[in-house]
Amino acid sequence: MQKQRFRFVCLFLVCLLPMLQACQTTEVQQRIVAPESMRISVDPVIASQLIVGEVNTSFTDGNLMLIQVTVGYSRSVPNILGIEYRVEWFDERGQVIPSVLSRYQAVQLQRGQPQNLRAVAPSERAVDFSLHIRPLRR
Amino acid sequence: MKIHKLCSALAVLPLVVLTGCESTKVDYVDPAGRGLTTVGQINFHDYNEAGINLVQSLLASGRLDRADGTPFIIMLSRIENRTSQHVDTSLLTQNIRIALSQSGKAAFTTAVGAGGAEDAASMQVRQLRDSEEFAQDSIAGRGTMVAPDLSVSGRIIQLMTYVGNQRQAAYTFQLTLTDLRTGIAIWEGQEQIVKAGTRPRVSL
Numbered sequence: 001m002q003k004q005r006f007r008f009v010c011l012f013l014v015c016l017l018p019m020l021q022a023c024q025t026t027e028v029q030q031r032i033v034a035p036e037s038m039r040i041s042v043d044p045v046i047a048s049q050l051i052v053g054e055v056n057t058s059f060t061d062g063n064l065m066l067i068q069v070t071v072g073y074s075r076s077v078p079n080i081l082g083i084e085y086r087v088e089w090f091d092e093r094g095q096v097i098p099s100v101l102s103r104y105q106a107v108q109l110q111r112g113q114p115q116n117l118r119a120v121a122p123s124e125r126a127v128d129f130s131l132h133i134r135p136l137r138r
Numbered sequence: 139m140k141i142h143k144l145c146s147a148l149a150v151l152p153l154v155v156l157t158g159c160e161s162t163k164v165d166y167v168d169p170a171g172r173g174l175t176t177v178g179q180i181n182f183h184d185y186n187e188a189g190i191n192l193v194q195s196l197l198a199s200g201r202l203d204r205a206d207g208t209p210f211i212i213m214l215s216r217i218e219n220r221t222s223q224h225v226d227t228s229l230l231t232q233n234i235r236i237a238l239s240q241s242g243k244a245a246f247t248t249a250v251g252a253g254g255a256e257d258a259a260s261m262q263v264r265q266l267r268d269s270e271e272f273a274q275d276s277i278a279g280r281g282t283m284v285a286p287d288l289s290v291s292g293r294i295i296q297l298m299t300y301v302g303n304q305r306q307a308a309y310t311f312q313l314t315l316t317d318l319r320t321g322i323a324i325w326e327g328q329e330q331i332v333k334a335g336t337r338p339r340v341s342l
Binding site for chain 2: 060061062064066099100101103105106118119120122123124137
């Protein structure tokens, strides 16, 4: 009888493991965003569907900062997610550099096909950036 | 009979007045949003998006990078409108001009343009050279205007496609940057905006 109870508890724990693992996966996806959370903000409406991957920064020969951020779409339904993104640029004192280039641009993300969001700084004064992502507004 | 007509007219009058007072709902729209969109027309968002992408492509290309950091002087040449609608091309070019000027990589001349000077003031001021009313040392001297290094020209093209009651409009924005010393295009950019929708079943 005791042995049977032990077996039952073991079986229960084994069944519980995948559930716990599922929770763990979600946490990992959120953690990918975390290191760049100061720079990258995602609208809460799409935050759980969007995977923000690699953030790459470099400079052109003319000292303009270039950024490339890889984003992916994790949901299976619907197949396409419309998003808009905007990059704000900051000078070395942390002040925003006003620019006509800092406007929302639309992108369609397809499930399983990561896309690179690219932007070039509006002037050589730009040394840092913040990226804002929100659902496509019609 | 006349009184009857007068009464009828008076009865109708408040209706007309009340209709005039009816308030229409007006909202401010976020200029960063999409705004109202139609298939057959280019809206402000299309110009913004095309302009931003073209400037980003030009700045990232490095074609405006000079070793000594001095800005290129650019003249705005002809932007050809090959669409079926009246297009004020400055909606496209102004964003580009602002962004390039802000970058410090280029400055635009208004003294030379495809259809003549964009701002005639530079020449008008020089016509005051013989006027006794103006201190001559306050008037720009000869040989002080700077000729452009580069010119920007382009095209806006519209391609409509109809299938049943479906319609699609493809707008192509093309820009070319030409080195005026050699006449060679040193950068070319193209942006496409495609919009699709349905045609109304009944049209008046």
